[in-house]
Amino acid sequence: MRGGVRHRKAGKMINKLERKFGRYAIRGLMKYMMVLYGVGFLIFALSPDFYWEWLSLDVEKTFLHGQVWRLFTFLVQPIENSNLFFVLISMYLYYFLGNMLEARWGSFRFNLFYFSGILFNILMCIAFYLVFYFVYGVGYSVPVGLEYINLAMFFAFATEFGDVQLLVFFLIPIKVKYLGMAYAGYYIYVLVKLFIQCTQSGAGLLVFWLAAIPFVVGILNFLIYFVASRKTRKIRRRTIADLRRRYAYMQGVAAGEREGSVVNTAGARKVITKHRCAVCGRTELDDDMLEFRFCSKCEGNYEYCMDHLYTHTHVKREPVGGSGVGNTNNAGDKSDL
Numbered sequence: 001m002r003g004g005v006r007h008r009k010a011g012k013m014i015n016k017l018e019r020k021f022g023r024y025a026i027r028g029l030m031k032y033m034m035v036l037y038g039v040g041f042l043i044f045a046l047s048p049d050f051y052w053e054w055l056s057l058d059v060e061k062t063f064l065h066g067q068v069w070r071l072f073t074f075l076v077q078p079i080e081n082s083n084l085f086f087v088l089i090s091m092y093l094y095y096f097l098g099n100m101l102e103a104r105w106g107s108f109r110f111n112l113f114y115f116s117g118i119l120f121n122i123l124m125c126i127a128f129y130l131v132f133y134f135v136y137g138v139g140y141s142v143p144v145g146l147e148y149i150n151l152a153m154f155f156a157f158a159t160e161f162g163d164v165q166l167l168v169f170f171l172i173p174i175k176v177k178y179l180g181m182a183y184a185g186y187y188i189y190v191l192v193k194l195f196i197q198c199t200q201s202g203a204g205l206l207v208f209w210l211a212a213i214p215f216v217v218g219i220l221n222f223l224i225y226f227v228a229s230r231k232t233r234k235i236r237r238r239t240i241a242d243l244r245r246r247y248a249y250m251q252g253v254a255a256g257e258r259e260g261s262v263v264n265t266a267g268a269r270k271v272i273t274k275h276r277c278a279v280c281g282r283t284e285l286d287d288d289m290l291e292f293r294f295c296s297k298c299e300g301n302y303e304y305c306m307d308h309l310y311t312h313t314h315v316k317r318e319p320v321g322g323s324g325v326g327n328t329n330n331a332g333d334k335s336d337l
Contacts, residue, residue, distance in 0.1 A: 018108045019306055023289045025107040029114060030098030034091050036076050037146070041087050044078035051078045057122065059129040059141045071122065077145035094150050097157045104160055113156065117149040117221040124217040142210065148218020155180055155222045187215060278315075279308040 026032065043051055054067075057074035061067045079087055102110040121144040132140040158180030165173045191212050198208045216223075273283035275292040282305055284290060291306050298315040 014109065014112070015310065017112075018106070019310065022106075022108040022291065022306060025111045027102075027107045028099070029102065029107070029111055030095045033075075033098070033114075033146070034095050037079065037091050037094070040077045041079040041084075043076065044080060048078065051076065057125050057141065057144055059126055060139055074144060075118070075146060077147070094153070097153055100161065101153065101157055113221055113225060114149065114153065116224075117152050117218070120217050120220045121149065121214075124214060128213070142214055144214065144218075148215060149221075151183070152219040152222035154183065155219060156225060159226060191215065275303055277305040277308055278302045279304060279312050 040051070043055075055070065055073040055076055057070050058067075062070045098110070098114070101113070105113070125142050125144050128142045129139040132138060158176045162175060162177030162180070164176050166176055166179065168174050168179075191208075194211055195205075195208050198205055273285055275290075276283045277292065282290060284292070292303050293306070293309050294301065294303050295309065295312070295314065298312075299317045300315055302315055304312055
């Protein structure tokens with residue numbers, strides 16, 4: 001019961017944040033991240049030491065030497081794989097996973113998920129440095145990058161779209177949920193093996209914690225998402241074609257196509273808009289930053305802008321044999337979208 005209450009409070013808080021800051025969300029975030037991915041590949045190919053010298057997240061250089069750009073440039077993770085083919089395959093996979101999650105959650109929620117993973121990595125790096133400084137007298141910056149952030153994104157995709165099939169080695173079809181289980185099992189095996197080796201060799205648990213904590217913190221955003229959504233997560237079968245159509249629709253909504261569809265009526269130019277709020281009447285032509293959603297609780301195709309999506313009165317059709325125009329529910333209920 002308490003878990004359900006906490007989840008509803010968290011959901012309301014995220015809804016409130018989305019209404020207030022949703023217009024600032026980066027649409028198509030993964031295409032920009034893949035640009036950074038490609039830049040990292042080029043940097044490693046041209047000068048492998050340049051990243052570690054000037055771009056990596058070094059806590060001492062960032063905060064004590066004023067090189068604050070490292071808080072952002074560490075995302076230009078160097079790609080050590082020299083095989084361009086596998087690099088392109090990895091880029092396409094991450095691009096696909098991110099776009100499908102954005103289509104399912106919306107741009108704001110996906111931004112929140114991805115950037116929270118980045119923030120957790122930065123805080124973990126700072127915490128490690130401070131612990132080492134106070135215990136050993138010398139700070140140590142744990143290398144952080146996109147590896148675990150992308151892994152958390154893959155786990156989220158496997159949770160949301162578990163029945164989607166991917167072709168392993170371009171030949172073997174396997175459901176994503178099984179790949180997610182395999183990845184999780186592999187990392188657990190590696191950590192258990194490392195723990196045993198550290199205890200038997202006398203190296204101490206320091207080496208183990210240096211590997212285990214970055215892994216846990218790196219996917220902390222997925223762990224929070226998994227726990228928070230365990231009671232409300234719905235298992236829905238989706239094909240790759242369904243996901244691509246959904247993403248294409250979301251991209252079309254975001255683009256807005258400001259000129260609209262134009263037809264001629266008796267020689268007059270008439271603009272037909274794609275979206276119109278049933279409350280205020282605004283369309284995508286009024287503001288290209290507006291977002292529109294259909295309400296699943298309204299009986300009929302009623303579309304609302306984000307300002308009225310959660311505050312409108314739900315439209316109910318007149319029951320057979322009834323009287324009056326129709327029934328409505330309280331406007332305070334949240335719409336299930």
